[in-house]
Amino acid sequence: xxxQERSTRTRRKIVEAGGAVFAQxxxxxxxxxxxxxxxxxxxxAFYYHFSSKEDLAEAVLETQRGGEQYPLIPxxxxxxxxxxxxxxxxxxxxxxxxxxxxxxxxxxxASHSLDRSKAFEAWVTHNMRGLTEARERGELHPHVxxxxxxxxxxxxxxxxxxxxxxxxxRRDVERRVSVFLQHxxxxxxxxxxxxxxxxxxxxxxxxxxxxxxxGELGEQGANGTSLAP
Amino acid sequence: xxxQERSTRTRRKIVEAGGAVFAQxxxxxxxxxxxxxxxxxxxxAFYYHFSSKEDLAEAVLETQRGGEQYPLIPxxxxxxxxxxxxxxxxxxxxxxxxxxxxxxxxxxxASHSLDRSKAFEAWVTHNMRGLTEARERGELHPHVxxxxxxxxxxxxxxxxxxxxxxxxxRRDVERRVSVFLQHxxxxxxxxxxxxxxxxxxxxxxxxxxxxxxxGELGEQGANGTSLAP
Numbered sequence: 001x002x003x004q005e006r007s008t009r010t011r012r013k014i015v016e017a018g019g020a021v022f023a024q025x026x027x028x029x030x031x032x033x034x035x036x037x038x039x040x041x042x043x044x045a046f047y048y049h050f051s052s053k054e055d056l057a058e059a060v061l062e063t064q065r066g067g068e069q070y071p072l073i074p075x076x077x078x079x080x081x082x083x084x085x086x087x088x089x090x091x092x093x094x095x096x097x098x099x100x101x102x103x104x105x106x107x108x109x110a111s112h113s114l115d116r117s118k119a120f121e122a123w124v125t126h127n128m129r130g131l132t133e134a135r136e137r138g139e140l141h142p143h144v145x146x147x148x149x150x151x152x153x154x155x156x157x158x159x160x161x162x163x164x165x166x167x168x169x170r171r172d173v174e175r176r177v178s179v180f181l182q183h184x185x186x187x188x189x190x191x192x193x194x195x196x197x198x199x200x201x202x203x204x205x206x207x208x209x210x211x212x213x214x215g216e217l218g219e220q221g222a223n224g225t226s227l228a229p
Numbered sequence: 230x231x232x233q234e235r236s237t238r239t240r241r242k243i244v245e246a247g248g249a250v251f252a253q254x255x256x257x258x259x260x261x262x263x264x265x266x267x268x269x270x271x272x273x274a275f276y277y278h279f280s281s282k283e284d285l286a287e288a289v290l291e292t293q294r295g296g297e298q299y300p301l302i303p304x305x306x307x308x309x310x311x312x313x314x315x316x317x318x319x320x321x322x323x324x325x326x327x328x329x330x331x332x333x334x335x336x337x338x339a340s341h342s343l344d345r346s347k348a349f350e351a352w353v354t355h356n357m358r359g360l361t362e363a364r365e366r367g368e369l370h371p372h373v374x375x376x377x378x379x380x381x382x383x384x385x386x387x388x389x390x391x392x393x394x395x396x397x398x399r400r401d402v403e404r405r406v407s408v409f410l411q412h413x414x415x416x417x418x419x420x421x422x423x424x425x426x427x428x429x430x431x432x433x434x435x436x437x438x439x440x441x442x443x444g445e446l447g448e449q450g451a452n453g454t455s456l457a458p
Contacts, residue, residue: 026338028257107391108337109255116395148408152389156409159388160381162336166345179377180385183416 011049013039015063018056019098027057027110054112057105064102064119066126071216073207079139079189080197082130083181086157087204088211090177093161094170107162123154131188139193149188156180175201240278242268244292247285248327256286256339283341286334293331293348295355300445302436308368308418309426311359312410315386316433317440319406322390323399336391352383360417368422378417385409404430 017038021030032053036046050056063069067089075081093099106119127150134140160180164173178201186194211217246267250259261282265275279285292298296318304310322328335348356379363369389409393402407430414423440446 026257028255029340104338106395109333111258120392120395145408149412151392152405152408152412155389155392155405156385157388158392159386159390160384161388162391163349163380163384163387166335166349176381176384179374179381183378183381184412187412187415 007049010039010041010045014041014046014049014056015059016098019060019063019101022057022060022101023097023104024101026104026108027053027112030057032056054114057112058114060098060102061105061114061116061119062102063098064106064122066122066124068122068126071211073210073214077139077193077196078130078133078137079185079193082127082134083185083197083199083203084207085126085130086177086181087174087199088207089204090161090174091204091208094173100165100170103158103161107158120154120158123157124150127151127153134189139190140188141190144188149184153184156184174204177201178203236278239268239270239274243270243275243278243285244288245327248289248292248325248330251286251289251330252326252333253330255333255337256282256341259286261285283343286341287343289327289331290334290343290345290348291331292327293335293351295351295353297351297355300440302439302443302445306368306422306425307359307363307366308414308422311356311363312414312426312428312432313436314355314359315406315410316403316428317436318433319390319403320433320437323402329394329399332387332390336387349383349387352386353379356380356382363418368419369417370419373417378413382413385413403433406430407432 014035017035018030021035021038025031025034030053032046033043035056036043039046050059067085070085070088070092072081072085072088075084089099093103102119105114106116109116124147128146131140131144131146131150135144135146157177157180160176161170161173164170164176178199181199185197185199189197208217243264246264247259250264250267254260259282261275262272264285265272268275279288296314299314299317299321301310301314301317304313318328322332331348334343335345338345353376357375360369360373360375360379364373364375386406386409389405390399390402393399393405407428410428414426414428418426437446
């Protein structure tokens with residue numbers, strides 16, 4: 001393995017360990033030495049990659065990227081792709097400590113000076129892209145204000161997964177997201193589209209299985225982690 | 230003023246100051262001496278009422294009570310009362326530091342051992358009550374699963390106000406909540422009810438003005454604070 005490749009790999013491992021530590025302790029509670037001990041690298045190796053806890057938090061926060069880094073399977077109905085992206089992200093969020101840490105950093109105010117709004121903006125951009133494609137295919141009610149809906153879905157999703165974490169450690173997060181989609185999609189999608197839209201709670205797991213069969217899940221596969229290779 | 234009354238008043242002031250400090254600094258960052266300095270009482274007076282920061286946080290968290298403590302105006306349509314409760318709470322949340330602190334304690338994990346799920350459960354109970362009344366009046370689609378919807382609305386609302394706080398310090402939180410209601414109510418309310426439902430962004434302010442005219446806002450009135458007298 002070349003020097004460069006090894007360095008990239010170490011950096012990725014530090015980000016993953018950082019995500020897990022932030023997920024568990026939040027920004028204030030996280031201790032850098034726990035992170036590099038977890039990865040099995042020295043303090044020096046850590047500071048070669050990151051200048052501070054804040055710097056690491058920024059890298060963890062950025063991994064969300066509105067879920068755009070994950071592979072998806074093209075569907076005839078664009079709105080199904082949008083639903084699939086959300087449901088697959090939800091499965092990943094339930095399993096992946098790095099994503100959990102990233103979401104916690106976005107949700108909690110802390111003493112860092114990171115711009116948490118960037119994480120939300122990435123989700124709004126993701127939602128706008130999906131909804132715009134659906135509109136171009138004629139799948140949406142003509143009165144739907146895409147920007148309002150994109151923001152509303154990002155906010156509502158944030159709270160639904162948060163409440164699921166508080167109530168049952170995200171065990172039923174997919175069901176909760178499914179209930180939400182089933183209650184907003186009728187005001188967004190045309191009836192003919194709605195009738196064919198799969199928003200079931202197990203949709204995410206089924207799409208993950210499809211992706212795995214296609215060999216698209218990358219090195220860590222369906223166990224849910226983490227950064228695309 | 231009798232001793233008992235004075236004591237109750239002091240306690241209430243400490244809770245309000247505590248809410249403001251938790252809103253600004255979160256649980257970890259909050260310092261007890263800031264709280265009692267804000268109220269203008271001694272350390273001794275503080276510890277007469279609360280045994281610890283955690284004890285104070287519990288009192289602040291409890292003030293949410295699913296918004297049930299606020300007066301409301303009866304309406305012909307029960308679902309309008311439910312919408313009004315949500316919109317009035319949203320106006321209060323934008324203005325009231327105590328509520329903001331309470332919501333922050335519910336949203337953020339911290340080193341305390343408080344049960345944050347109680348705050349969410351109070352909202353689910355509130356939502357269930359409103360939706361059950363609406364169902365009894367025949368205002369809802371027969372297929373609506375009240376418990377699913379009650380949980381979904383609590384979660385979605387949490388995230389929508391949180392995202393509004395991150396993006397613009399809750400300046401447009403009422404508009405965001407209005408967009409959400411306009412996108413879920415069509416799947417919940419029958420068309421004849423929906424056509425008469427007022428879910429506009431300024432609904433909360435208008436109901437507050439009505440309440441003020443009726444003299445129902447308590448000692449601190451429409452400025453938004455705080456505990457019912």
